[in-house]
Amino acid sequence: MLSIGALSRATGVKVPTIRYYEDIGLIAPAARNAGNQRRYDQAGLDRLGFIKHARDLGFGLEEIGELMGLNGELGADCHAADQIARAQLDRVRARITRLRRLEAELERITHLCEGGAGGTCQVLTALGDHSQCLGDHN
Amino acid sequence: MLSIGALSRATGVKVPTIRYYEDIGLIAPAARNAGNQRRYDQAGLDRLGFIKHARDLGFGLEEIGELMGLNGELGADCHAADQIARAQLDRVRARITRLRRLEAELERITHLCEGGAGGTCQVLTALGDHSQCLGDHN
Protein backbone atom coordinates (compact mmCIF):
# COMPACT_ATOMS: atom_id res chain seq x y z
CA MET A 1 0.00 0.00 0.00
CA LEU A 2 1.50 3.28 -1.18
CA SER A 3 1.03 6.72 0.30
CA ILE A 4 0.29 9.54 -2.12
CA GLY A 5 3.93 10.69 -1.87
CA ALA A 6 5.22 7.21 -2.71
CA LEU A 7 2.81 6.99 -5.64
CA SER A 8 4.04 10.37 -6.79
CA ARG A 9 7.67 9.25 -6.73
CA ALA A 10 6.79 5.96 -8.44
CA THR A 11 4.95 7.60 -11.35
CA GLY A 12 6.50 11.06 -11.64
CA VAL A 13 3.09 12.70 -11.18
CA LYS A 14 3.12 15.44 -8.55
CA VAL A 15 1.09 15.03 -5.37
CA PRO A 16 -1.33 17.94 -5.96
CA THR A 17 -1.87 16.67 -9.50
CA ILE A 18 -2.91 13.25 -8.20
CA ARG A 19 -5.43 14.88 -5.88
CA TYR A 20 -6.60 17.02 -8.78
CA TYR A 21 -7.18 13.91 -10.91
CA GLU A 22 -9.28 12.49 -8.10
CA ASP A 23 -11.24 15.75 -7.78
CA ILE A 24 -12.24 15.79 -11.41
CA GLY A 25 -13.13 12.10 -11.40
CA LEU A 26 -10.34 10.90 -13.68
CA ILE A 27 -9.30 8.37 -11.04
CA ALA A 28 -11.63 6.84 -8.44
CA PRO A 29 -11.44 8.23 -4.89
CA ALA A 30 -8.58 6.44 -3.16
CA ALA A 31 -9.09 4.20 -0.13
CA ARG A 32 -8.17 5.89 3.16
CA ASN A 33 -6.28 4.63 6.20
CA ALA A 34 -7.32 5.22 9.83
CA GLY A 35 -5.93 8.77 9.74
CA ASN A 36 -7.79 9.73 6.53
CA GLN A 37 -4.72 9.50 4.29
CA ARG A 38 -4.92 8.04 0.80
CA ARG A 39 -3.52 4.53 0.18
CA TYR A 40 -2.92 3.07 -3.27
CA ASP A 41 -2.52 -0.52 -4.51
CA GLN A 42 -0.98 -1.90 -7.69
CA ALA A 43 -4.13 -1.16 -9.71
CA GLY A 44 -3.96 2.51 -8.66
CA LEU A 45 -0.30 2.60 -9.64
CA ASP A 46 -1.07 1.11 -13.05
CA ARG A 47 -3.87 3.54 -13.74
CA LEU A 48 -1.78 6.58 -12.84
CA GLY A 49 1.10 5.22 -14.91
CA PHE A 50 -1.24 4.93 -17.89
CA ILE A 51 -2.40 8.52 -17.39
CA LYS A 52 1.17 9.80 -17.08
CA HIS A 53 2.30 8.11 -20.24
CA ALA A 54 -0.72 9.25 -22.22
CA ARG A 55 -0.24 12.83 -20.95
CA ASP A 56 3.41 12.70 -22.05
CA LEU A 57 2.16 11.69 -25.48
CA GLY A 58 0.02 14.82 -25.54
CA PHE A 59 -3.45 13.38 -24.95
CA GLY A 60 -5.92 15.56 -23.09
CA LEU A 61 -7.45 14.42 -19.83
CA GLU A 62 -10.84 13.92 -21.42
CA GLU A 63 -9.41 11.64 -24.09
CA ILE A 64 -7.51 9.74 -21.44
CA GLY A 65 -10.77 9.23 -19.58
CA GLU A 66 -12.26 7.80 -22.76
CA LEU A 67 -9.30 5.52 -23.31
CA MET A 68 -9.52 4.20 -19.76
CA GLY A 69 -13.25 3.65 -20.17
CA LEU A 70 -12.53 1.55 -23.23
CA ASN A 71 -10.16 -0.60 -21.27
CA GLY A 72 -13.04 -2.12 -19.34
CA GLU A 73 -14.89 -3.71 -22.23
CA LEU A 74 -13.23 -5.63 -25.01
CA GLY A 75 -13.92 -6.11 -28.71
CA ALA A 76 -14.36 -2.97 -30.79
CA ASP A 77 -12.37 -1.10 -28.15
CA CYS A 78 -9.14 -1.47 -30.00
CA HIS A 79 -10.56 0.25 -33.00
CA ALA A 80 -11.85 3.16 -30.92
CA ALA A 81 -8.51 3.49 -29.14
CA ASP A 82 -6.73 3.43 -32.47
CA GLN A 83 -8.93 6.24 -33.75
CA ILE A 84 -8.21 8.40 -30.73
CA ALA A 85 -4.49 7.78 -31.18
CA ARG A 86 -4.68 8.61 -34.88
CA ALA A 87 -6.53 11.84 -34.16
CA GLN A 88 -3.75 12.74 -31.75
CA LEU A 89 -1.15 11.91 -34.40
CA ASP A 90 -2.91 14.25 -36.83
CA ARG A 91 -2.90 17.04 -34.27
CA VAL A 92 0.79 16.53 -33.56
CA ARG A 93 1.60 16.67 -37.26
CA ALA A 94 -0.43 19.82 -37.77
CA ARG A 95 1.39 21.49 -34.89
CA ILE A 96 4.76 20.47 -36.31
CA THR A 97 3.86 21.99 -39.66
CA ARG A 98 2.77 25.21 -38.06
CA LEU A 99 5.85 25.43 -35.84
CA ARG A 100 8.14 24.94 -38.80
CA ARG A 101 6.62 27.95 -40.50
CA LEU A 102 7.16 29.95 -37.34
CA GLU A 103 10.73 28.72 -37.15
CA ALA A 104 11.43 29.95 -40.68
CA GLU A 105 9.91 33.33 -39.96
CA LEU A 106 11.73 33.80 -36.66
CA GLU A 107 14.98 32.77 -38.29
CA ARG A 108 14.52 35.47 -40.87
CA ILE A 109 13.65 38.07 -38.25
CA THR A 110 16.59 37.29 -36.00
CA HIS A 111 18.98 37.76 -38.90
CA LEU A 112 17.80 41.32 -39.43
CA CYS A 113 19.68 42.67 -36.43
CA GLU A 114 23.15 42.11 -37.81
CA GLY A 115 23.50 44.98 -40.24
CA GLY A 116 21.04 46.98 -38.16
CA ALA A 117 22.29 50.50 -37.82
CA GLY A 118 19.95 53.36 -38.72
CA GLY A 119 17.12 54.71 -36.63
CA THR A 120 14.46 52.02 -36.41
CA CYS A 121 14.88 48.46 -35.24
CA GLN A 122 14.33 46.04 -38.09
CA VAL A 123 13.37 43.29 -35.68
CA LEU A 124 10.55 45.37 -34.22
CA THR A 125 9.46 46.47 -37.67
CA ALA A 126 9.32 42.89 -38.87
CA LEU A 127 7.32 41.87 -35.83
CA GLY A 128 4.83 44.62 -36.50
CA ASP A 129 4.34 44.09 -40.18
CA HIS A 130 3.03 40.82 -41.48
CA SER A 131 3.32 41.93 -45.10
CA GLN A 132 7.10 41.56 -44.79
CA CYS A 133 6.72 37.87 -44.06
CA LEU A 134 7.76 35.34 -46.65
CA GLY A 135 4.81 33.04 -46.17
CA ASP A 136 1.73 32.46 -44.12
CA HIS A 137 2.06 31.47 -40.55
CA ASN A 138 -1.62 31.15 -39.71
CA MET B 1 -12.00 56.75 -35.72
CA LEU B 2 -12.79 53.07 -35.49
CA SER B 3 -15.29 51.35 -33.23
CA ILE B 4 -14.09 48.24 -31.42
CA GLY B 5 -15.92 46.06 -33.94
CA ALA B 6 -14.25 47.81 -36.88
CA LEU B 7 -10.87 47.45 -35.17
CA SER B 8 -11.61 43.78 -34.65
CA ARG B 9 -12.39 43.25 -38.33
CA ALA B 10 -9.33 45.26 -39.37
CA THR B 11 -6.89 43.25 -37.24
CA GLY B 12 -8.50 39.84 -36.85
CA VAL B 13 -8.46 40.15 -33.06
CA LYS B 14 -11.82 39.36 -31.48
CA VAL B 15 -13.74 42.08 -29.66
CA PRO B 16 -13.62 40.50 -26.18
CA THR B 17 -9.91 39.90 -26.65
CA ILE B 18 -9.32 43.60 -27.35
CA ARG B 19 -11.16 44.51 -24.17
CA TYR B 20 -9.14 41.85 -22.34
CA TYR B 21 -5.89 43.40 -23.58
CA GLU B 22 -7.05 46.73 -22.23
CA ASP B 23 -8.02 45.15 -18.88
CA ILE B 24 -4.59 43.68 -18.32
CA GLY B 25 -2.86 46.88 -19.39
CA LEU B 26 -1.30 45.58 -22.60
CA ILE B 27 -2.89 48.44 -24.51
CA ALA B 28 -3.77 51.82 -23.05
CA PRO B 29 -7.44 52.48 -22.21
CA ALA B 30 -9.12 53.62 -25.40
CA ALA B 31 -10.65 57.06 -25.83
CA ARG B 32 -14.44 57.07 -25.48
CA ASN B 33 -17.14 58.84 -27.48
CA ALA B 34 -20.15 60.62 -25.97
CA GLY B 35 -21.93 57.30 -25.41
CA ASN B 36 -18.99 55.65 -23.61
CA GLN B 37 -17.97 53.52 -26.57
CA ARG B 38 -14.32 52.92 -27.42
CA ARG B 39 -12.83 54.75 -30.41
CA TYR B 40 -9.48 53.90 -31.98
CA ASP B 41 -7.14 55.87 -34.22
CA GLN B 42 -4.34 54.76 -36.53
CA ALA B 43 -1.90 54.39 -33.63
CA GLY B 44 -4.31 52.02 -31.86
CA LEU B 45 -4.68 50.03 -35.05
CA ASP B 46 -0.90 49.78 -35.45
CA ARG B 47 -0.38 48.65 -31.88
CA LEU B 48 -3.02 45.95 -32.07
CA GLY B 49 -1.63 44.81 -35.42
CA PHE B 50 1.78 44.45 -33.81
CA ILE B 51 0.30 42.40 -30.97
CA LYS B 52 -1.61 40.17 -33.37
CA HIS B 53 1.41 39.44 -35.48
CA ALA B 54 3.62 38.75 -32.48
CA ARG B 55 0.95 36.45 -30.98
CA ASP B 56 0.78 34.55 -34.27
CA LEU B 57 4.53 34.11 -34.02
CA GLY B 58 4.03 32.51 -30.62
CA PHE B 59 5.19 35.28 -28.30
CA GLY B 60 3.51 35.52 -24.90
CA LEU B 61 1.64 38.65 -23.88
CA GLU B 62 4.29 39.56 -21.34
CA GLU B 63 7.04 39.40 -23.95
CA ILE B 64 4.92 41.46 -26.30
CA GLY B 65 4.57 44.06 -23.57
CA GLU B 66 8.35 44.16 -23.30
CA LEU B 67 8.78 44.47 -27.04
CA MET B 68 6.33 47.36 -27.19
CA GLY B 69 8.09 49.05 -24.29
CA LEU B 70 11.32 48.86 -26.24
CA ASN B 71 9.75 50.58 -29.19
CA GLY B 72 9.65 53.87 -27.33
CA GLU B 73 13.34 54.32 -26.74
CA LEU B 74 15.99 53.74 -29.37
CA GLY B 75 19.56 52.51 -29.33
CA ALA B 76 20.23 49.23 -27.58
CA ASP B 77 16.55 48.33 -28.14
CA CYS B 78 17.23 46.42 -31.26
CA HIS B 79 19.60 44.14 -29.46
CA ALA B 80 17.06 43.46 -26.70
CA ALA B 81 14.34 42.76 -29.25
CA ASP B 82 16.65 40.44 -31.10
CA GLN B 83 17.33 38.52 -27.91
CA ILE B 84 13.64 38.08 -27.18
CA ALA B 85 13.10 36.86 -30.73
CA ARG B 86 16.01 34.45 -30.46
CA ALA B 87 14.68 33.04 -27.21
CA GLN B 88 11.36 32.45 -28.94
CA LEU B 89 13.14 30.74 -31.81
CA ASP B 90 14.86 28.42 -29.33
CA ARG B 91 11.55 27.56 -27.73
CA VAL B 92 9.96 26.85 -31.08
CA ARG B 93 12.83 24.55 -32.03
CA ALA B 94 12.65 22.68 -28.73
CA ARG B 95 8.95 22.14 -29.23
CA ILE B 96 9.49 20.86 -32.74
CA THR B 97 12.06 18.36 -31.49
CA ARG B 98 9.73 17.13 -28.80
CA LEU B 99 6.76 16.87 -31.14
CA ARG B 100 8.78 14.84 -33.61
CA ARG B 101 9.51 12.26 -30.93
CA LEU B 102 5.83 12.11 -30.13
CA GLU B 103 5.01 11.74 -33.80
CA ALA B 104 7.33 8.74 -34.09
CA GLU B 105 5.86 7.12 -31.01
CA LEU B 106 2.26 7.70 -32.06
CA GLU B 107 3.03 6.38 -35.50
CA ARG B 108 4.33 3.19 -33.98
CA ILE B 109 1.31 2.86 -31.70
CA THR B 110 -1.26 3.42 -34.42
CA HIS B 111 0.31 0.66 -36.51
CA LEU B 112 -0.27 -1.87 -33.75
CA CYS B 113 -3.98 -2.15 -34.43
CA GLU B 114 -3.67 -3.79 -37.82
CA GLY B 115 -2.81 -7.34 -36.87
CA GLY B 116 -4.66 -6.86 -33.61
CA ALA B 117 -6.70 -9.94 -32.90
CA GLY B 118 -6.33 -11.65 -29.53
CA GLY B 119 -7.79 -10.49 -26.25
CA THR B 120 -6.05 -7.27 -25.30
CA CYS B 121 -5.77 -4.09 -27.30
CA GLN B 122 -2.18 -3.43 -28.30
CA VAL B 123 -2.86 0.27 -28.62
CA LEU B 124 -4.05 0.53 -25.04
CA THR B 125 -1.16 -1.61 -23.83
CA ALA B 126 1.34 0.60 -25.63
CA LEU B 127 -0.24 3.70 -24.15
CA GLY B 128 0.04 2.24 -20.67
CA ASP B 129 3.59 1.00 -20.85
CA HIS B 130 6.41 3.39 -21.51
CA SER B 131 8.99 0.59 -21.49
CA GLN B 132 7.67 -0.47 -24.91
CA CYS B 133 8.62 2.88 -26.38
CA LEU B 134 11.53 3.10 -28.76
CA GLY B 135 12.97 6.29 -27.36
CA ASP B 136 12.41 8.99 -24.81
CA HIS B 137 9.60 11.41 -25.30
CA ASN B 138 10.18 13.55 -22.24
Next chain:
DNA sequence: CCTAGATGCTCTAGTCACTAGAGGTTCAAG
Protein backbone atom coordinates in the same frame (compact mmCIF):
# COMPACT_ATOMS: atom_id res chain seq x y z
C1' DC C 1 -38.58 61.64 -35.96
C1' DC C 2 -39.01 56.88 -34.82
C1' DT C 3 -38.02 52.27 -34.44
C1' DA C 4 -35.63 47.82 -35.03
C1' DG C 5 -31.67 45.38 -34.88
C1' DA C 6 -26.83 45.44 -34.68
C1' DT C 7 -23.36 46.70 -31.89
C1' DG C 8 -21.59 48.33 -27.68
C1' DC C 9 -21.03 48.41 -22.39
C1' DT C 10 -19.79 46.03 -17.64
C1' DC C 11 -19.50 42.16 -14.85
C1' DT C 12 -19.16 37.41 -13.57
C1' DA C 13 -17.87 32.85 -14.39
C1' DG C 14 -15.85 29.09 -17.13
C1' DT C 15 -12.01 26.79 -19.87
C1' DC C 16 -7.47 23.47 -19.29
C1' DA C 17 -4.27 21.38 -16.46
C1' DC C 18 -2.40 22.36 -13.07
C1' DT C 19 0.35 25.20 -9.07
C1' DA C 20 0.78 27.75 -4.68
C1' DG C 21 -0.36 28.84 -0.16
C1' DA C 22 -2.75 28.84 4.41
C1' DG C 23 -3.76 26.46 8.31
C1' DG C 24 -4.36 22.30 10.41
C1' DT C 25 -3.59 16.80 11.27
C1' DT C 26 -1.11 12.41 11.12
C1' DC C 27 2.80 9.48 10.52
C1' DA C 28 7.50 7.42 11.40
C1' DA C 29 11.99 7.61 13.46
C1' DG C 30 14.75 8.31 17.39
Next chain:
DNA sequence: CTTGAACCTCTAGTGACTAGAGCATCTAGG
Protein backbone atom coordinates in the same frame (compact mmCIF):
# COMPACT_ATOMS: atom_id res chain seq x y z
C1' DC D 1 7.19 11.39 23.68
C1' DT D 2 8.88 14.57 20.57
C1' DT D 3 10.06 16.35 16.24
C1' DG D 4 9.75 17.13 11.49
C1' DA D 5 8.24 15.32 7.22
C1' DA D 6 4.36 14.18 4.96
C1' DC D 7 -0.46 14.44 4.73
C1' DC D 8 -5.28 16.74 4.81
C1' DT D 9 -8.86 20.42 2.90
C1' DC D 10 -9.85 24.65 0.93
C1' DT D 11 -9.23 28.79 -1.71
C1' DA D 12 -7.13 31.36 -5.22
C1' DG D 13 -3.98 32.09 -9.09
C1' DT D 14 -1.86 31.01 -13.81
C1' DG D 15 -2.32 32.25 -19.37
C1' DA D 16 -5.05 33.75 -22.80
C1' DC D 17 -8.87 33.95 -23.62
C1' DT D 18 -14.40 32.63 -24.22
C1' DA D 19 -19.37 32.75 -22.98
C1' DG D 20 -23.33 34.69 -21.13
C1' DA D 21 -26.49 37.98 -18.64
C1' DG D 22 -28.57 42.22 -18.63
C1' DC D 23 -28.51 46.66 -20.11
C1' DA D 24 -27.21 51.08 -23.20
C1' DT D 25 -26.13 53.17 -27.61
C1' DC D 26 -25.65 53.64 -32.45
C1' DT D 27 -27.23 53.55 -37.34
C1' DA D 28 -30.10 52.80 -41.37
C1' DG D 29 -34.67 52.54 -43.25
C1' DG D 30 -39.28 54.28 -43.34
